Amino acid sequence: MLNGKKTSRRTVLKATLGGAALAAAPGLIKYANAASDFKIGLFIPLSGPAALFGPSAKNCGELAIDEVNKSGGVLGRQAKLYIADAGVPPAEAAKSAVRLMLRDKVDLIVGNHDSAVRQAIVGAVKGKIPYVYSPVYEGGECSPNVFMLGETPQQQLMPAIDHFAKTKGVKSYYLIGNDYVWPRVTNKLAKKYIAAAGGNVVGEEYIPFGPANKFESAVTRIKSAKPDLVVITLVGGDNVNFNRTFAEFGLDKNISRVASLLEENTLMGVGAESSGNLYSSMAYFANIESAENKAFVSSYKAKFGAKAPVLNTLAESNYAGIIFGAALTNKTGSTNAAKLAATAEGLTVSTPTGAVTMRNRHTDKNMYLAKCNGTQFKIAKVFNKVPSGQTCT
Amino acid sequence: MDPIAVTIALNIIYEITTLFVIVLGLAIVFGLLKVMNLAHGEFIMVGAYAAYFCQDQGWPYIMAIPFALFIAAILGYLIEFTLIRHLYRRPFDTLLVTWGLSFLLREVIELVYGKGFQSLSNPIPGSIDVLGEPYPSYRALVMVIAILSVLVLWVWYRRSLTGARVKAMVENPELARAVGIRVDNLARHTFVVGTCFGALAGVMLAPLTRVEPFMGLDYILTSFFVLVVGGVGTILGLSSGAGVIGGVQSVVSNLFGETSGYFGVLLIAILFLWLKPNGLISRS
Numbered sequence: 001m002l003n004g005k006k007t008s009r010r011t012v013l014k015a016t017l018g019g020a021a022l023a024a025a026p027g028l029i030k031y032a033n034a035a036s037d038f039k040i041g042l043f044i045p046l047s048g049p050a051a052l053f054g055p056s057a058k059n060c061g062e063l064a065i066d067e068v069n070k071s072g073g074v075l076g077r078q079a080k081l082y083i084a085d086a087g088v089p090p091a092e093a094a095k096s097a098v099r100l101m102l103r104d105k106v107d108l109i110v111g112n113h114d115s116a117v118r119q120a121i122v123g124a125v126k127g128k129i130p131y132v133y134s135p136v137y138e139g140g141e142c143s144p145n146v147f148m149l150g151e152t153p154q155q156q157l158m159p160a161i162d163h164f165a166k167t168k169g170v171k172s173y174y175l176i177g178n179d180y181v182w183p184r185v186t187n188k189l190a191k192k193y194i195a196a197a198g199g200n201v202v203g204e205e206y207i208p209f210g211p212a213n214k215f216e217s218a219v220t221r222i223k224s225a226k227p228d229l230v231v232i233t234l235v236g237g238d239n240v241n242f243n244r245t246f247a248e249f250g251l252d253k254n255i256s257r258v259a260s261l262l263e264e265n266t267l268m269g270v271g272a273e274s275s276g277n278l279y280s281s282m283a284y285f286a287n288i289e290s291a292e293n294k295a296f297v298s299s300y301k302a303k304f305g306a307k308a309p310v311l312n313t314l315a316e317s318n319y320a321g322i323i324f325g326a327a328l329t330n331k332t333g334s335t336n337a338a339k340l341a342a343t344a345e346g347l348t349v350s351t352p353t354g355a356v357t358m359r360n361r362h363t364d365k366n367m368y369l370a371k372c373n374g375t376q377f378k379i380a381k382v383f384n385k386v387p388s389g390q391t392c393t
Numbered sequence: 394m395d396p397i398a399v400t401i402a403l404n405i406i407y408e409i410t411t412l413f414v415i416v417l418g419l420a421i422v423f424g425l426l427k428v429m430n431l432a433h434g435e436f437i438m439v440g441a442y443a444a445y446f447c448q449d450q451g452w453p454y455i456m457a458i459p460f461a462l463f464i465a466a467i468l469g470y471l472i473e474f475t476l477i478r479h480l481y482r483r484p485f486d487t488l489l490v491t492w493g494l495s496f497l498l499r500e501v502i503e504l505v506y507g508k509g510f511q512s513l514s515n516p517i518p519g520s521i522d523v524l525g526e527p528y529p530s531y532r533a534l535v536m537v538i539a540i541l542s543v544l545v546l547w548v549w550y551r552r553s554l555t556g557a558r559v560k561a562m563v564e565n566p567e568l569a570r571a572v573g574i575r576v577d578n579l580a581r582h583t584f585v586v587g588t589c590f591g592a593l594a595g596v597m598l599a600p601l602t603r604v605e606p607f608m609g610l611d612y613i614l615t616s617f618f619v620l621v622v623g624g625v626g627t628i629l630g631l632s633s634g635a636g637v638i639g640g641v642q643s644v645v646s647n648l649f650g651e652t653s654g655y656f657g658v659l660l661i662a663i664l665f666l667w668l669k670p671n672g673l674i675s676r677s
Binding site for chain 2: 051052054055179205206207208211212213214216217218220221223224237240241244245248249250265266268269270271272273274309310375
């Protein structure tokens, strides 16, 4: 403690008793209505580098709970949200998962976070309760009782690369990403799709994840490699800095860029001047012109106001995750793992992205290739019902 | 000349000169007052947000300079008066206080502007020809301003009366007070000048980078590396520190990729802390 010499036994006692009372209070309230609620643990980033998405993700979680309860709840019970921070080290997230299961006795976990945290939660939950993992990810998760809603590299890049090759005559590609599992697996697959489309990779590089990166040298390398298309798997601030530097050196005029995690907030940081010939390939944009999305956006605005945190793919995935988890449990009639797995195969649920169908515990879904127009996305091409390419049994 | 080589050479100069501008405020406060200002990155952030505010109001970009200086000066005086002046000659305590301060400044900005990214438009878009190779104009301007500011500051510190008073204060505060130098005021002004240089760096860099409440953290670590390598208290030390850190980062990144560049900087910083803890040029 920093003020060690001033701490007397009395203050320690007071603090401990106070803390115990505080810790017990929610427990007492909880037991009053424990039996009636269907409890959903929601992992969202409230701290750390992805904390930017925390407020919108929390809103989407609450909105989903409202809608589930409006249509009768889950298994005849009212759904209730238990939020946990996913922006912590994996070991901490595992502890939160255990706490949610043992203390709060949640019936279902929905999570939006990176793969390291997912693996920790999977390890802690051990398939005892269903776990819906909702954001875009690299694929490959097949643990029992885990259901993946997010798009895989196959969904993001196979149709998009084919589209660029056919309509824009793209032949040479440059791959740049942050140095962790998602960009590396995505690019490994991207190289297959590029080869299949008759293109070649003229450069590939990975930027450390965490330190203050600068992109002058990467942009200079791209300038000398002269690719037709840059495939970007940078995230957050690095994605902003890279794209700004890229455009500042004037490369945006002749070289197109397609990013795998470029959502509304990141595009705002990239800015209108730097978003020329920049595309994003994802399953959700806030301005998709579908009936499902229009209803979703209008109820989000009705509940949280016009100045609410901007909608984005990660927050939407929380909404979709809860809607999907509730639909799966209701259709199964229980949370029995074997029965859930049987019901899940072929289950179609309507989400803001459009209807998604679960196959091999991943979803076939519509994919959108959007072109940046200033700081807005404009859908350039819709690929309907793209399969995930995953083979979980 | 090979066009790519020209671009790489300019990138290296850019890296070194911007690093100098980023560290300058910290070097003044740390080198002269021995205050380890961990909130230095947040003053850069405040400068960037001041520039964003000006742009949002539709003012020309040049207005951001006086506005950011105004904000940073008020903040600097307030912070010096309430916190820092009680802690001169207690470097470790200043470290803790300014660390807490950095949280406060981030939270305040977050309260006003939210966690999201803001983007500033480039005040001088387009590029100029350098040896037949196009280079972004605004970057070129930033480089020129940075180099000019080194020269002006160097001459001023060596020649001016205030420079001499500051030197007297740093060497021996009691004696300085005895000959009629108002040391308290001088220290306060020195601190404010440091925060103002931080905010100016923010104004200069804001159009080139991401602007969000946590952006200051990007700068603070490298800034201390520069001081470790260069040594504190002299402009020559600061320049050589920026040269070594910026140069290593930029050269190694260009040759072997970004990860190696980062590794190179860490290695250099560790070697200096171990073998030459006073840096290349130390005042004593």
